[in-house]
Amino acid sequence: MTRQEIADAAAEIREADTVAALTGAGVSTASGIPDFRSEDGIWTEYDPNDFHVRRFRADPEGFWTDRIELVEDLFGEGFEPNAAHEALADLEAAGHLDGLVTQNVDGLHQRAGNEDPIEIHGNGQRVACTGCNRRQDADPVFERVREGEVPPTCEQCGEVLKPDVVLFGEELPQHELLSAQSLSKDADAYLAVGSSLTVEPAASLPRTAASNGATLIIVNLDPTDLSDRADFDFRADVTEVLPALAEAVVDGT
Known part of the structure; x- marks a missing residue:
């Protein structure tokens, strides 16, 4: 993660008409919540x-x-929201995040300030x-x-x-899933944060965005199944990358 890479990714977010984000367990583990898999x-x-x-x-x-x-x-x-949650809330408050989809069920995005995240797992x-x-x-x-x-x-x-x-054996809630899919189709920039991007159908959301021409920004400690398609692939701590990215976006407004 270099300062120039952050600046370039921030410029893509700042210039996008529609920005979406997907968060996975890697955002919650920074708050001390164990992951599952x-x-x-x-x-x-x-x-x-x-x-x-x-x-x-x-x-x-x-x-x-x-x-x-x-x-x-x-x-x-x-447990409390961490710097990654707060950075996403800051982006939304500044008008640079139009929709947030989360695989997490801990409610931390709301507590950080995101108004209406799409909770596809409840x-x-x-x-x-x-x-x-x-x-x-x-x-x-x-x-x-x-x-x-x-x-x-x-x-x-x-x-x-x-x-x-959503328990094992249950389908994802259709309203939330359709909203998440619609958001991915409309996005000009898509952040995939703290997710291995292996669990479907969530993993298809950033793939759909990228296929429709969105700038794909991945933030995850490990490589993901979409790393080779990402425009920016930050393999670093989400609590370091997202605050730096949010600051660069807002400061450049």
């Missing part, structure tokens, strides 16, 4: 089948018992009722589970509550 990821400690929608439907008690353990391993005593800080579809903050429900209400049920209709995330 690496050698030391969460799925080396837990069986993904325990979090399959079939298991939720057949054994909601067991599912919720394991879910609470997973949540505590993921989020521990708390949000683990919420729960949804399987009956009336009412959504609510997850923390009070988690506490009810810890106190023995397993599975937790909706206070309005009595049906079982479900984490408001």
Whole structure:
């Protein structure tokens, strides 16, 4: 990562009519949240089948018992947005980020200041009722589970509550997916940040943008499946690259 590369990438963002971004687990790990698929990821400690929608439907008690353990391993005593989250919020506030798609379920983009990220895998800080579809903050429900209400049920209709995330075996929410795809087609510059770009359909979003002529900017510690197509391929810490990039974009306005 050189100063000139940052300046050149910033110029592409600044001059673009539509700028989009996709974020993956590498943005959250900088806040101390473990990822799922690496050698030391969460799925080396837990069986993904325990979090399959079939298991939720057949054994909601067991599912919720394991879910609470997973949540505590993921989020521990708390977590905060990091410099990468804040840089993306700064770009949006300055009018240089028109849409943000995230694979993460931690809600950190909203806490950093992004107004309406497209959460294609849902949000683990919420729960949804399987009956009336009412959504609510997850923390009070988690506490009810810890106190023995397993599975937790909706206070309005009595049906079982479900984490408001996409479980294994479920399709991605169509509205969010279509919005993400539309954004990738319209983008003149596309940031793919902290993602290995191997999990579909999210991995196709920056590919679609690049195929439609967008400037593709990748920020990830390791090479990705799209690195050879990127106009800028920053293999560095997202908390270093994104603040430098945001500063260069805003200062050059």
